[in-house]
Amino acid sequence: MATVIANMSMSLDGFVAHPSSGVERLFGWYFNGDVAVPTAVPQFTFQMSEASAGLLRDATAGVGALVSGRRTFDDAKGWGGKHPMGAPVFVVTHTVPDGWQQDDPNIIFVTDGVESAVEKAKAVAGEKIVAVASADITRQCLNAGLLDEVHVDLVPVFLGEGTRFFDNLDGIIELEDPLTVAGTGVTHLRYRLKGR
Amino acid sequence: MATVIANMSMSLDGFVAHPSSGVERLFGWYFNGDVAVPTAVPQFTFQMSEASAGLLRDATAGVGALVSGRRTFDDAKGWGGKHPMGAPVFVVTHTVPDGWQQDDPNIIFVTDGVESAVEKAKAVAGEKIVAVASADITRQCLNAGLLDEVHVDLVPVFLGEGTRFFDNLDGIIELEDPLTVAGTGVTHLRYRLKGR
Numbered sequence: 001m002a003t004v005i006a007n008m009s010m011s012l013d014g015f016v017a018h019p020s021s022g023v024e025r026l027f028g029w030y031f032n033g034d035v036a037v038p039t040a041v042p043q044f045t046f047q048m049s050e051a052s053a054g055l056l057r058d059a060t061a062g063v064g065a066l067v068s069g070r071r072t073f074d075d076a077k078g079w080g081g082k083h084p085m086g087a088p089v090f091v092v093t094h095t096v097p098d099g100w101q102q103d104d105p106n107i108i109f110v111t112d113g114v115e116s117a118v119e120k121a122k123a124v125a126g127e128k129i130v131a132v133a134s135a136d137i138t139r140q141c142l143n144a145g146l147l148d149e150v151h152v153d154l155v156p157v158f159l160g161e162g163t164r165f166f167d168n169l170d171g172i173i174e175l176e177d178p179l180t181v182a183g184t185g186v187t188h189l190r191y192r193l194k195g196r
Numbered sequence: 197m198a199t200v201i202a203n204m205s206m207s208l209d210g211f212v213a214h215p216s217s218g219v220e221r222l223f224g225w226y227f228n229g230d231v232a233v234p235t236a237v238p239q240f241t242f243q244m245s246e247a248s249a250g251l252l253r254d255a256t257a258g259v260g261a262l263v264s265g266r267r268t269f270d271d272a273k274g275w276g277g278k279h280p281m282g283a284p285v286f287v288v289t290h291t292v293p294d295g296w297q298q299d300d301p302n303i304i305f306v307t308d309g310v311e312s313a314v315e316k317a318k319a320v321a322g323e324k325i326v327a328v329a330s331a332d333i334t335r336q337c338l339n340a341g342l343l344d345e346v347h348v349d350l351v352p353v354f355l356g357e358g359t360r361f362f363d364n365l366d367g368i369i370e371l372e373d374p375l376t377v378a379g380t381g382v383t384h385l386r387y388r389l390k391g392r
Binding site for chain 2 (some may be wrong): 014164
């Protein structure tokens with residue numbers, strides 16, 4: 001059975017996106033170290049601390065499928081047709097965007113909701129990880145009880161405004177104590193949801 | 197010169213208070229371990245993990261004064277006249293509450309704003325710590341550049357609603373990577389603000 005993990009870089013005041021340039025501060029840790037981490041896209045390589053690189057290599061090797069929101073897909077311009085993590089992406093959307101097929105092997109559009117998207121992603125991922133990388137999809141997954149783990153890359157900055165990673169959750173949800181790894185410009189916190 | 201530190205227990209979705217019973221989940225780590233930590237109030241003793249106890253003992257010994265908001269004072273019923281950390285509290289308020297004197301030696305009411313309260317607290321604290329334990333006062337201090345450090349006791353729970361620790365900050369504020377200590381039911385994260 002696949003493990004479903006939501007993971008994003010978050011400011012200490014809880015934001016994963018910012019209306020102007022602030023968001024770049026959340027991703028400094030991808031580029032502030034000596035260790036090169038290639039992605040599935042040949043011309044795109046990260047350059048980070050050894051601690052962060054170890055985690056990212058493991059995560060990249062472990063990901064069997066991703067679930068994304070439509071806005072993330074749009075913002076990333078469809079990742080040029082292939083996600084940097086090298087796994088198929090299930091994009092939750094109301095309509096298939098112009099110029100794309102519903103069942104491209106790398107990017108699959110799911111028009112019947114987040115539960116369906118997670119189910120399809122788990123079927124593809126097998127024993128590997130289903131990665132959720134969108135605040136809105138994470139919220140829907142948490143409220144529907146679909147997540148096994150939440151990984152926060154906590155960045156030492158206050159952004160003051162933007163989109164929150166964890167907003168409008170329905171009621172109280174408990175997690176186990178995290179595995180903590182100190183990077184440079186980031187603290188990696190990996191939580192398992194209680195009872196998962 | 198005193199070090200001004202804001203410190204609160206915060207849920208992973210950023211809340212330090214909750215409209216109903218959820219707030220109790222933020223303070224479980226004070227009472228879930230084997231190590232007794234006496235407070236300045238004889239009938240009130242914490243019982244926590246060794247890791248958390250070590251931090252709390254150091255913090256308690258190091259605090260020379262506190263700065264609080266009026267709501268925190270009201271919620272705590274004036275701490276029975278003496279704060280558990282055993283240091284004088286400067287309460288930022290518009291008016292001195294009924295039944296209290298402005299210059300009680302343990303609880304001092306400051307009616308001319310947060311900068312004045314921090315200044316008075318630093319004068320009393322000498323080389324020790326001025327502790328800020330209120331979300332609203334922390335926000336005012338961050339926006340006025342009055343804080344040296346922010347300590348977050350990050351609790352593995354989503355509360356879904358409540359009062360946020362870090363809300364409505366004015367613009368981007370950078371911090372150093374934190375000192376991280378794993379407790380039980382809490383991860384202690386101690387950040388220094390950049391340039392302080």
